Amino acid sequence: MQPRDLSDLSPYVPGRGAEEVARELGMDPDDLTKLSSNENPHGPSPAAVEAIRETAPNVGVYPKASHTDLAEKLAARWDVTPEQVWVTPGADGALDYLSRAFLDPGDRVLAPEPGFSYYRMSARYHHGEVATYDLAKADDFAQTPDTVLDAYDGERIVYLTTPHNPTGAEFSRAAIVDLAEAVEDHTLLVVDEAYAEYTDAPSAIDLLDTHDNLAVTRTFSKAYGLAGLRVGYGVVPEAWGEAYARVNTPFAASEVGCRAALAALDDDEHLERTVETARWARDYLRDHLDAPTWESGGNFVLAEVGDAGAVADATQRRGVIVRDCSSFGLPECVRVSCGTREGTRRAVEIINDVLTEVR
Ligand code: PMP
The missing domain is CATH 3.40.640.10 (Type I PLP-dependent aspartate aminotransferase-like (Major domain))
Structure with missing residues (x-):
């Protein structure tokens, strides 16, 4: 017996989790900056x-x-x-x-x-x-x-x-x-x-x-x-x-x-802080990434980096997880979620280093 044929559907590909990546790289999950799933870097309201x-x-x-x-x-x-x-x-x-x-x-x-x-x-x-x-x-x-x-x-x-x-x-x-x-x-x-x-x-x-x-x-x-x-x-x-x-x-x-x-x-205050951080990060990513980016109304920025798979793998090895957009049909783009100020600055530094090396 077999389930019905859904072979035209690609399984959902989630952004990779910090624990999963940490295990693979033998790193502490706390040393990773996960910017691959558009989550709130401040977490939930207390x-x-x-x-x-x-x-x-x-x-x-x-x-x-x-x-x-x-x-x-x-x-x-x-x-x-x-x-x-x-x-x-x-x-x-x-x-x-x-x-x-x-x-x-x-x-x-x-x-x-x-x-x-x-x-x-x-x-x-x-x-x-x-x-x-x-x-x-x-x-x-x-x-x-x-x-x-x-x-x-x-x-x-x-x-x-x-x-x-x-x-x-x-x-x-x-x-x-x-x-x-x-x-x-x-x-x-x-x-x-x-x-x-x-x-x-x-x-x-x-x-x-x-x-x-x-x-x-x-x-x-x-x-x-x-x-x-x-x-x-x-x-x-x-x-x-x-x-x-x-x-x-x-x-x-x-x-x-x-x-x-x-x-x-x-908790309006938590929401305001969240939105303020995301808007800051969105501008920071657009101003500082050494790659073409698009204006974004969300808590993420799409960036054209060349070989997205290679760039995402290389940034991940250095502790920053971004989303390779190949599964969206954009194999030349990564999507970078808005992190905290510290996390976003770190991500930009590492992504730019990787871009210098792969170009
Ligand atoms: N719509 C869009 C555009 C999304 O990006 C997501 C989450 N990746 C969802 C809906 C679903 O969100 P959730 O089921 O977590 O509420």
């Missing part, structure tokens, strides 16, 4: 850590109340109803729930190329087919309505990532409105705002008041520093009513994760 401690004795119960509390808190924050907030296991979970809610077997989705690989995985897991729209390097990976509409052919779901991973490019609000109005009635636009805390651009969430063909996905993994707890959410139009109850895996976001997310939402 209030979230405290909430995790306080919740530990309660993990014998199913997390029903904490889901409700989190949906209500997010609803108040975004000025929507609690039914419009789908609490999910990471933003990946939100993508899956939308696939479950919208895809019939054989439906097509349209995803960016290069782009976040889970769009295609989620669609295929839910018996969908995948088409892509191209973001052109020659055009600085610009994200405009035409970028999408040139490839659009009535797909059921169209994914928009803003800021985009790994390029950092953004869709303007006007572009999202234009697209919501240009696509056919049966097409859902999923606006992935995993990195939205790092940009000045407003969220697309308030567009849900006027457009019922949009959903916005967000996460606690990035700016809130809770990647290890797997909590995200979708915000959907009011008109969808109780759809969540039909697609939700019961209790999929954990009690600890929801309680930590609730505490993190109250």
Whole structure:
């Protein structure tokens, strides 16, 4: 017996972890600077850590109340109803729930190329087919309505990532409105705002008041520093009513994760510090890396370095882990996450040394 054929899917390639690399190199993980997964270098809010401690004795119960509390808190924050907030296991979970809610077997989705690989995985897991729209390097990976509409052919779901991973490019609000109005009635636009805390651009969430063909996905993994707890959410139009109850895996976001997310939402100071550090690092990377880079709205910068695999291996041997973008179809680029000031300076020094040697 064999599982069904998903051989067209490449397995998800995560940024390499510090422990894994440290073991391989015989180094102490504390001596490594990991800038390969767009994590928060300050980690979670101390209030979230405290909430995790306080919740530990309660993990014998199913997390029903904490889901409700989190949906209500997010609803108040975004000025929507609690039914419009789908609490999910990471933003990946939100993508899956939308696939479950919208895809019939054989439906097509349209995803960016290069782009976040889970769009295609989620669609295929839910018996969908995948088409892509191209973001052109020659055009600085610009994200405009035409970028999408040139490839659009009535797909059921169209994914928009803003800021985009790994390029950092953004869709303007006007572009999202234009697209919501240009696509056919049966097409859902999923606006992935995993990195939205790092940009000045407003969220697309308030567009849900006027457009019922949009959903916005967000996460606690990035700016809130809770990647290890797997909590995200979708915000959907009011008109969808109780759809969540039909697609939700019961209790999929954990009690600890929801309680930590609730505490993190109250710590504005930690979020501000996080965003300030990332903006500093973004500028520092762009100003000091000896390689062409692209403007980024996220907590990372894409840099063109030549042979990305060789550069990433060499920087790793010296203690800095960056993301080789070959798996994104950009074998000449690395993506460098924003670290602390110290970590970012160290990364730039080491990457520049490596570039001098390999050129
Ligand atoms: N969307 C984008 C664009 C991402 O880069 C990521 C994380 N790599 C996610 C969604 C998923 O984030 P998570 O499941 O950790 O919330």
